[in-house]
Amino acid sequence: MPKRTPMMEQYLRIKAAHPSAILFFHLGDFYEAFFEDAEVLSRELDVVLTARNGNPMAGVPIRRGEAYVNQLLKRGHKVAICQQVEDPRKATGLVKREVVRVVTPGTTLDDGVLEAGENNYLCAVCPVDECFGIASLDLSTGEFACTEAGDLESFKGEFTRLHPSEVLIPRELEEELGKALKPVAITPLSWDAFDAGRVSAPALGASEVALRASGAILSYVEDTQKGAVSHIRPLQGYRLSERMDLDPFTVRNLELVKPLREGQEKGTLLHVLDRTATSMGRRLLHRSILAPLTDQEAIVERLNVVEALAGRELLQQELQEMIKKVHDLERLTGKLGAKRMSPLDLLLLQKTLEQVPIVAEKLAAGLDEKVLLLDRLRETLSDPALAPLCQSLAGMLVDQPPADARDGGLIRSGFDD
Incomplete structure (x- = not known):
């Protein structure tokens, strides 16, 4: 077995810290992938597979890196972006490299992946006894909220409404919960991540399990973005009773926002009502249709604006x-x-x-x-x-x-x- 070069040792060390993501390793003007990552890159994106010192290797130009990342996200992969963090001309020995962010279905900010008129929610679920703490974050807008579902049916209804692109769950419950949450991308975390203490300004009235789910989201975002992000809004707690209960069967068969058959979007309630002028307006309308108000005072306030x-x-x-x-x-x-x-x-x-x-x-x-x-x-x-x-x-x-x-x-x- 040939001796590994210092650069390959560096690659393997960084890859070991991100085993579930495809590692884009900055090398010159390219992001390179090695071993199994290279084979996935070649298979999924039709990139030429070559070899370096006998090891599978595939690369994409850095200037087109985002486009390749987006294609991998749409196929359900995560991508860890590893960049050179010092000028190669000034480096003594091996150039320092580190992962600057991990792009996942629930944390992407790229317009090429996001639907303009829909939120892209990263959710976390914290099951305790018969209750489910639920937290949701749209990292692209900063919207951050949490609630508690008292039973499995209520949880399924809220999960359908949020329609997340990625869900964080306790690793110990991956097999039990994973089947119910498919085909959404599932990311298991240790129970330690579900820590209510991570929430610096808890939402008024939020339950412990809801705050624990919120803590998991903050932990995951800090880990994938390699630091805190400044635009996340203060956590908002809400009760499921504040909104009309629409079960998954009702949402689907009434074609509220999605048609029963692909290509027939004009038959949805969303299409009939949509006279919005901006993407922000379309997202608000989409959320409002799936969560009709039940509070009389809030309904009257809204109708006063219409009048x-x-x-x-x-x-x-x-x-x-x-x-x-x-x-x-x-x-x-x-x-x-x-x-x-x-x-x-x-x-x-x-x-x-x-x-x-x-x-x-x-x-x-x-x-x-x-x-x-x-x-x-x-x-x-x-x-x-x-x-x-x-x-x-x-x-x-x-x-x-x-x-x-x-x-x-x-x-x-x-x-x-």
Whole structure:
């Protein structure tokens, strides 16, 4: 058996720490995969399989790395991105490398994988006795919530509503729970990860099992993103009784959001009601259809907004035209919080932030009566911190930014950062 090189020893050491993921190992201008990972890469993506010192090897160009990662995610794989963390020209000996993030179905932020009009939930389930703690996080938007299901049927109904792309469960219960959760990607964790103490600001009224599930999500996100992300919103607790109970059979057969037959989306309730102008609006409508309110006060507040706008067709048209210029602010801030913004994302963020106060002004001018929900919305959209932020971004970014920040030319000449 030939002696392993220092680089191969480094690869095997890093791979051992991420056994369940395909390791993309930064080597020159390529991400290389070795051994079984190389065979999977070749088989799944039709990449040429070669050999290095007799070991299977396959590689993809770094500049097209995201596209290959996305294809692997769609096939149910996880990918650990291992990059060079020092300049090879200045390195003494072996170049230092480390995994900078692990991309999984529930933690991806790439637009090429995400559905614009649907949330991409990472869920955690913490079963204790007959109860199920459930936590959900959409890392692309920062939405973070938890609840408790008192029995298996309630759990199945909430699981259907959330429709997660990845589920975290205790490793000891993988065989028992795994069968009920398929075909969703399942990631087993140790019981230690299900620690309520990880939640720094527990949601008011959240149960212990719900907080333990929330702790598992925070632990997993910190591990895959290699550090905390700043855009995750404060944990929101909710009770299943606050929403109409829609079992999986009802959701499916009434074709609320998905058709019984592929290609017949026009027959769903979602399609009939969808007059939204943004991806954020479509996601909100999707969530609302699957979780009809049962609280009378909340229903009346919502109807008051409808009544205030229903008779003002010109205002509706003007608002819709303005909102069409608003890009997906939730997912743009998600990329910002995870430090995954591209130059184009920064430009879209700037354009969107410039449009927000214009929408607030139109709401204020177009309505003469007080409507509680709209007042709250206007107050939020009129945040005085937006103006200086927009000015800073406009002064910093060029009008036509490069596709890749590594190409340079993103910052205006003479801008003092």
